[in-house]
Amino acid sequence: MKTENSLQKTLSLWLTVGLTLLWLAGVLASGLVARHEINEVFDSALQETAQRILPLAVTEILNRDAAAGPGRAPATEDHEEYITYLVRDNSGNILLRSHDADPSVFNTKPKIGFFETPSHRIYGDSAVSDTLFIEVAEPLAHRRQAAIETSLALLLPLILLVPVSLICVWWAVRFSLRRVLVFRQSLETRGNTDLSPITVTRLPAEFGPIATSINQLLERLRNALEAERSFTANSAHELRTPLATALAQVQRLKTELAEEPTHQKACEIEESLQDLSRLSSKLLELAKAEGGGILAEKESNLVPVLRTLVSDYDRLHPGRIQLEAADMPVTSLLDPDAFAILARNLIENALKHGSETDPVTIRLLQDGTLTIANSGPAIPPEAMPQLQNRFVRANNKVSGSGLGLAIVQAIASSANLKLSFYSPARGREDGFEAELNVVIRP
Known part of the structure; x- marks a missing residue:
């Protein structure tokens, strides 16, 4: 079954999707900018570290005993060292290093400036007429982790913003289309x-x-x-x-x-x-x-109207009508004259097309359900939908104008009553039955 397309639903959905995509694009752009800025800050930190440590390292190397061998900076306490350094001569011999420095991370020969290895970002500088070199290294994984955490910090608010934006967009669209919804309801x-x-x-x-x-x-x-x-x-x-x-x-x-x-x-x-x-x-x-004029201003009891009609037809056709009416009043806003026209046409239709040996059964229940059934040949299913059309008769051998059921259908439609036809009649193997509920409340 084809689902109904709602303008409000479509606008809310696509506006939310559009805003979400724009936010994701903004987060991606912000992440790239943040990554660039983080790299600049970390590069500046590497350069500043090298420039701060190099004079101290030169002083220590020049003042210590040459036979002491390469020195190692002591650590005050155990900690994860993100920045490590080596101080070497121009031949690549290690003269001083940080306590957690791994020589395999660095190149065999010292370099000046920024460069990268598969795992680290390194900055090199020199002193004493390019005889002493310092290289400061930082893991690239540390930078990637910082960039990822920054991007996540920008992305996590979307988890809250997406449902909030959906609610806000839905409300804004509904508020903007409120007159359209009233227009739709007035038509429905x-x-x-x-x-x-x-x-x-x-x-x-x-x-x-x-x-x-x-x-x-x-x-x-x-x-x-x-x-x-x-x-x-x-x-x-x-x-x-x-x-x-x-x-x-x-x-x-x-x-x-x-x-x-x-x-x-x-x-x-x-x-x-x-x-x-x-x-x-x-x-x-x-x-x-x-x-028009099908509905009255106040409710009326329809039982006496039906009894009067049945009495008139019973005098014309003795023994051919069997009435079962409620003992209590059946009140409705349906105009009594309109009800009389409706019932009269249904009774005439049943008398004309029904068997002369079997009575026409008329029932008016307490809940307002009116049924009129007659015996006789069943109507083919393909002919049933045409019975409510004007000048259509199920049996052309019977005299009549073909307007009876069309009048009944017109009254039922004007009063918003559901009219149902059955052939064969319910509980029988032949005949025809009409049913509708005539009760209309204010």
Whole structure:
């Protein structure tokens, strides 16, 4: 499944990664600079040590007995000696050395100036007309250790700075995008029938045109839907009166006609006018379902509405309806008229398409769950998704406009109710069942 990309998450992640990389580059550059400065300081220390020790060494060598052999500077206490030195003549003979000096570290012949061996950095100087030479050596490992410890001292704060920076960047990005988040929430929380303009102030300049374009699109869509609903309602309303008049005239004419062929034609005309009358009524119901007014200002008990509807249909179709309604009130913000239209269309659909030998089962539970089930041929699975479309009928042999389930779906969508269809009906091997929960709370 494709994960959702969050602008806030992406900005926070990449800004933190970018800052971390910049800090690492800064630490690396600082480490290189520090290493260069450390080498300069240590070289200066080597040179200063040589220049300080050389006069003292010359004095000691010249004042001691020549037969005494090479001297060795005594150590006041045992310690790790980082800097060692040798004082030699121009032939390389050792005349004086520090207590921990290793002659193998130095070259066989003395040199003047800075130079390196595989393991040490050495500085050499001379005195007494280049007859005495001093070489001061320092391990390169000591310098590397100092450079590493300095770099670690610069790097360790990043362990704390990276999570802190992540929190700071996340907060800064969230604060900067707070209006965008409000804009997103306003789009997510509104229902699919809410076409009112989006009112989010002080959006970032990059998102301002998006909000404007959405509002313009909503305005155009609202105008188009209102025009369609107005046309549907007005057309259906204007047709009712002439249809009723024409139907009355045909019924009167039918009673006056005695000849069978003419009488049969009058009956067909009457049936067509009745179909048109029913269609106009369905169009009015569809216009009401799509035009709002689905929710009431206060809760109403829906049980008496359902009982009244069932009583009316029971008189027209005796024994074909079985009602199981809750004894306690089932209150909801769903408008009673809208509920009556919804229940009426579901009942009519069940009566038309259900078996005449098995009753239509209607249940309204205490939690507001309404189920209407009928027996009869099961609907193929591929035809189920099309049932909610306008002018679609599962069985073309049955009379009807194909608007009943479309009206039910329109009311359910306007009220944010979940409408479910099952075929075969649950617990049966055939039939059709509709289910939804009609309870809406403030």
